[in-house]
Amino acid sequence: MRPEPMAAPPGGPVPPPPDEDLDTVRLTPRQIAYARRKKAFVRMAKTYRKSAMGMWGLGILIFVVLVALFAPVISDKNTMVPTCTCTGAPFQPPNGEFWFGTDNLGRSVYTMTVWGARISLTVGLAATLISMIIGALLGIVAGYYGGWLEKLLMGVTDWFLVLPWLALAIVLAAVLGRSLAIIIFVIGITSWPGTARIVRAQTLSVKTRPYVERSRALGASNWHLISRHILPNVGPLIFANTILTVAIAILSEATLSFLGLGDPLSVSWGTMLEFANNAGAATTGKWWWLLPPGLAIVIVVLAFTMCGFALDEILNPKLRER
Amino acid sequence: MGTRGYLFGKVLRAFLTLLFVLVFNFVLFRVMPGDPASLLLRGTSAYNPQNVAAEKERLGLNKPLPVQFIKYMGSTLRLDFGDSFKYQGLRASTVISQRVWPTVLLVGTSTIASILIGLLIGIWSGWRRGTMIDYGSLGFTLFVYAMPEFWLGMLVLMAFAGGVGPFPAIFPTGGYETVGADLTGFAHAFDVLNHMVMPFFVLTVAYLGEFAIIMRNSLIDVMADDFVMTARAKGVRENQVLWRHVVPNALLPTWTLTMLSLGFVFGGAITVEYVFSWPGLGFLTVDAIESKDFAVLQALFLIFSAAVIISNLIADVTYMYLDPRVRAA
Numbered sequence: 238m239r240p241e242p243m244a245a246p247p248g249g250p251v252p253p254p255p256d257e258d259l260d261t262v263r264l265t266p267r268q269i270a271y272a273r274r275k276k277a278f279v280r281m282a283k284t285y286r287k288s289a290m291g292m293w294g295l296g297i298l299i300f301v302v303l304v305a306l307f308a309p310v311i312s313d314k315n316t317m318v319p320t321c322t323c324t325g326a327p328f329q330p331p332n333g334e335f336w337f338g339t340d341n342l343g344r345s346v347y348t349m350t351v352w353g354a355r356i357s358l359t360v361g362l363a364a365t366l367i368s369m370i371i372g373a374l375l376g377i378v379a380g381y382y383g384g385w386l387e388k389l390l391m392g393v394t395d396w397f398l399v400l401p402w403l404a405l406a407i408v409l410a411a412v413l414g415r416s417l418a419i420i421i422f423v424i425g426i427t428s429w430p431g432t433a434r435i436v437r438a439q440t441l442s443v444k445t446r447p448y449v450e451r452s453r454a455l456g457a458s459n460w461h462l463i464s465r466h467i468l469p470n471v472g473p474l475i476f477a478n479t480i481l482t483v484a485i486a487i488l489s490e491a492t493l494s495f496l497g498l499g500d501p502l503s504v505s506w507g508t509m510l511e512f513a514n515n516a517g518a519a520t521t522g523k524w525w526w527l528l529p530p531g532l533a534i535v536i537v538v539l540a541f542t543m544c545g546f547a548l549d550e551i552l553n554p555k556l557r558e559r
Numbered sequence: 560m561g562t563r564g565y566l567f568g569k570v571l572r573a574f575l576t577l578l579f580v581l582v583f584n585f586v587l588f589r590v591m592p593g594d595p596a597s598l599l600l601r602g603t604s605a606y607n608p609q610n611v612a613a614e615k616e617r618l619g620l621n622k623p624l625p626v627q628f629i630k631y632m633g634s635t636l637r638l639d640f641g642d643s644f645k646y647q648g649l650r651a652s653t654v655i656s657q658r659v660w661p662t663v664l665l666v667g668t669s670t671i672a673s674i675l676i677g678l679l680i681g682i683w684s685g686w687r688r689g690t691m692i693d694y695g696s697l698g699f700t701l702f703v704y705a706m707p708e709f710w711l712g713m714l715v716l717m718a719f720a721g722g723v724g725p726f727p728a729i730f731p732t733g734g735y736e737t738v739g740a741d742l743t744g745f746a747h748a749f750d751v752l753n754h755m756v757m758p759f760f761v762l763t764v765a766y767l768g769e770f771a772i773i774m775r776n777s778l779i780d781v782m783a784d785d786f787v788m789t790a791r792a793k794g795v796r797e798n799q800v801l802w803r804h805v806v807p808n809a810l811l812p813t814w815t816l817t818m819l820s821l822g823f824v825f826g827g828a829i830t831v832e833y834v835f836s837w838p839g840l841g842f843l844t845v846d847a848i849e850s851k852d853f854a855v856l857q858a859l860f861l862i863f864s865a866a867v868i869i870s871n872l873i874a875d876v877t878y879m880y881l882d883p884r885v886r887a888a
Contacts, residue, residue: 400580412853535702
């Protein structure tokens with residue numbers, strides 16, 4: 238163990254700090270922690286940039302987010318309102334006016350795909366947020382406190398892990414009704430068990446480290462230990478897991494919407510495929526109606542998965558050992 | 560804790576999980592908006608306040624919740640799930656039993672096919688780790704993972720039933736058999752197979768990636784073990800090292816996954832059955848969602864969950880015999 242820097246004798250001259258490391262004596266603990274985290278983040282970003290998979294994923298994601306943000310600029314929303322005169326004749330193949338063709342109501346498939354990005358991303362991110370909060374909370378509490386609380390929480394986690402999630406989500410969505418908030422809630426509530434298990438395992442390993450024990454010996458409260466020592470160390474893993482969960486949440490949203498459980502007023506890529514299936518687009522060969530939403534799902538899910546893999550390789554201690 | 564304690568713990572856990580599902584099922588379908596009595600009579604000529612009240616009385620919806628719960632548990636144990644809301648006059652259990660065989664046939668065969676093909680791909684790419692074969696199969700697996708299986712189903716349907724562009728429309732657009740053909744014997748079997756080709760293909764492709772990845776990673780782990788080096792040092796031929804030493808040990812972790820996925824045989828193909836109008840439990844689920852047939856939906860959820868819980872239990876128990884280390888622990 239490194240000895241603590243010695244305090245200057247009272248009255249005597251303060252010796253200049255011999256190196257950069259001792260300079261930290263003059264900083265508050267908060268500043269030290271901030272500087273260290275900034276350093277760690279820069280180091281992580283540098284490693285991440287070396288991953289071709291991660292950079293491709295990130296590039297695609299930035300593109301999709303831009304498309305979603307600028308949807309009103311790059312497309313005319315009215316072309317997907319069936320009552321508007323600006324919609325075209327039904328079932329037009331791609332042409333100069335409608336780049337991706339039109340559907341059975343003459344709506345522009347291009348516009349719907351662009352605006353669908355908003356719904357799919359929103360649902361994916363919001364549902365993941367719910368799933369992360371539940372998973373991280375249960376994982377940290379179970380791992381930190383242990384005992385009967387851990388047994389109970391992990392029992393509940395195992396239950397959710399075993400239940401067929403799609404059947405559970407279908408039953409919940411069917412009973413609760415068709416709205417965007419319910420879809421987000423249902424996906425969030427069915428996708429957290431994996432996170433809870435990973436977070437618990439990492440919490441168990443962090444909590445026995447010497448600096449946590451030292452902090453406890455100095456009289457730190459449970460809240461201090463969790464918020465200042467456990468959470469910052471579990472955080473990166475939660476983040477990598479979050480990115481992978483978004484991919485699953487977007488796929489789940491597409492599946493539920495395809496089964497007719499989505500919000501009929503906010504058209505996502507899954508809803509488009511539901512419309513297409515109901516109108517028999519496949520058997521009548523309307524390829525321009527099927528390809529854009531499906532490809533959009535594949536590309537976004539791939540991009541999130543690639544980013545998640547790249548982050549996982551940097552942040553997951555288990556994978557790093559190999 | 561010995562073998563008996565391990566077994567007891569697993570059985571107890573499976574039992575508790577099942578109980579949890581039962582309670583969940585009971586609570587959920589009682590807090591939902593709209594009561595079953597009016598849903599049951601909705602759209603029929605008998606829909607009036609008196610009949611709804613009488614129906615409520617018959618279904619026992621006026622009794623206190625604990626009494627309802629005991630009644631519900633009793634009828635569930637007798638596999639009695641009440642009347643179907645949509646198919647008037649039919650029991651939910653009857654409606655479901657008619658749909659079991661098509662699902663078992665389709666999903667069962669495609670799961671077995673995807674296990675076999677997936678394991679072979681996994682062995683192949685793990686053994687040749689870092690080659691083009693490995694990267695190719697990893698990329699393929701990732702792509703299939705990112706693809707909603709119902710979208711793949713629609714594309715296959717469009718190509719080989721819709722006959723778009725250069726593709727031949729060689730398969731029927733959906734269903735289990737040709738309606739009204741009244742075929743028997745071999746001709747009937749062939750007709751069913753002809754309807755099954757496309758959904759079978761889609762499900763096999765959709766599932767095999769998972770098996771390939773697990774097998775590949777497990778194989779790579781085992782290849783680093785000491786006994787593999789010993790085998791090579793003894794001069795065992797490479798083929799023998801792979802099939803006699805590495806593969807049997809690498810198969811262990813995949814066993815659990817295999818058993819688990821067999822549990823999903825009943826409920827795993829909801830969207831694909833829907834796309835191909837395959838009259839199985841998955842298609843029935845979508846049907847029940849659309850017609851708000853909660854009696855059938857409730858029973859289906861119970862069946863899907865029970866199938867997974869039971870196959871999970873079988874996986875744990877058989878694993879104990881396959882891997883003695885579990886018994887020792």
